Amino acid sequence: MKKHVYIALVIVAAFAAALGSFLAFRPDDPARTGALDPRPAAQAQSVRADSHRLTRPERSELTVVEFLDFECEGCGAAYPVVERLREEYGDRVTFVARYFPMPGHRNGELAARTAEAAARQGKFEPMYRKLFATQAAWGEAQDSKKETFRGYAGELGLDMAEFDAALDSPETAARVRADQQDGLGLGVQGTPTFFVGGIKVATPGSYEAFRELIEARLAG
Numbered sequence: 001m002k003k004h005v006y007i008a009l010v011i012v013a014a015f016a017a018a019l020g021s022f023l024a025f026r027p028d029d030p031a032r033t034g035a036l037d038p039r040p041a042a043q044a045q046s047v048r049a050d051s052h053r054l055t056r057p058e059r060s061e062l063t064v065v066e067f068l069d070f071e072c073e074g075c076g077a078a079y080p081v082v083e084r085l086r087e088e089y090g091d092r093v094t095f096v097a098r099y100f101p102m103p104g105h106r107n108g109e110l111a112a113r114t115a116e117a118a119a120r121q122g123k124f125e126p127m128y129r130k131l132f133a134t135q136a137a138w139g140e141a142q143d144s145k146k147e148t149f150r151g152y153a154g155e156l157g158l159d160m161a162e163f164d165a166a167l168d169s170p171e172t173a174a175r176v177r178a179d180q181q182d183g184l185g186l187g188v189q190g191t192p193t194f195f196v197g198g199i200k201v202a203t204p205g206s207y208e209a210f211r212e213l214i215e216a217r218l219a220g
Contacts, residue, residue, distance in 0.1 A: 041178070044185025046195040051179075052097045052124050055090040062093045062217050065195040067100035067183040070111035070131040071139045072191040074203075079132040081207045089214060097128060099179040100191050107138060107145045112176040114149040117166035118158060126156050 046065045066082065068075045086095050099116070101108035111131050118127035130152045138145045146167075153163045166172050183193065187200060194201050197217050204210035 039181065040185035041181040042185070044182045046182070046186060046198050047096050047098075048182070050175075052119065052128075054095040054097055054125060054128070055086055055093065057091050057094060060092070060094040062089075062197055062214065063096060063195075064093055064214070065096040065098060067098050067179070067188045067191060067193045067195075069100055069102045069105060069108045069191040070115065070135065071105035071108040072102060073135075073139065074190075075192045076132055076135045076139070078192045078203070081204075081210055084207055085210060085214065088211070092218065093214065098183065099176045100183045100188055100193070101176065101180065102191060105140075106142055109173075109176065110144065110146060110149065112179075113167055113172050114153070116172045116175050117163050118153060118156065120166045120172075121158050121162060123156050123158060127152065130156065 047063055051065070064085075066075075066078070068078075082095065085093075089095075099112040101112045115124055115127045115131060118124055131149075134152070138148050149167075150160070150164070154160060186195070192203055194203060196213060201213065204213055
């Protein structure tokens with residue numbers, strides 16, 4: 001009898017975990033076809049041809065990829081470190097930003113779509129900077145910050161009709177989802193997660209530690 005009860009509890013726990021995963025990745029609007037998909041990419045890659053490159057050195061010696069969530073405080077803390085490294089190594093290292101919105105963040109996926117919608121007008125980097133620079137003003141909010149993000153788009157001089165269409169399009173959501181699926185396939189479980197030279201690394205705890213890591217890879 002006890003054995004049967006134990007088995008039943010295991011089944012219930014497994015079902016609850018599966019349901020929790022579904023609810024965590026479910027979009028605010030179930031009808032939106034661009035819902036995040038928790039399945040990993042079959043052939044995951046740390047960087048793809050359409051990935052957003054923050055630097056484009058003539059002769060790249062190394063690639064640093066960050067899977068990020070614009071609402072993640074850890075990513076916000078890493079942002080000035082990455083900016084400093086970009087300034088120092090931008091002529092030698094290709095820095096790449098990839099989307100990985102976490103399910104616990106109310107506006108993380110929306111922020112990713114905001115950056116991607118801006119990218120459609122050639123403004124990915126300005127929006128990338130804007131979202132991190134203002135993170136304290138909108139991060140951790142429980143209400144939608146869509147109008148806040150639209151305000152940022154206006155400040156950056158984007159065509160608002162084009163931005164609005166891109167923000168809500170299934171193609172934009174699919175682009176964000178594709179980055180997340182690559183991350184899942186590569187073992188990304190949280191943000192920020194960095195890949196240096198195609199290898200996942202423990203997030204360096206400081207600028208100095210990150211610089212040392214880059215120097216070692218460039219020397220090797």
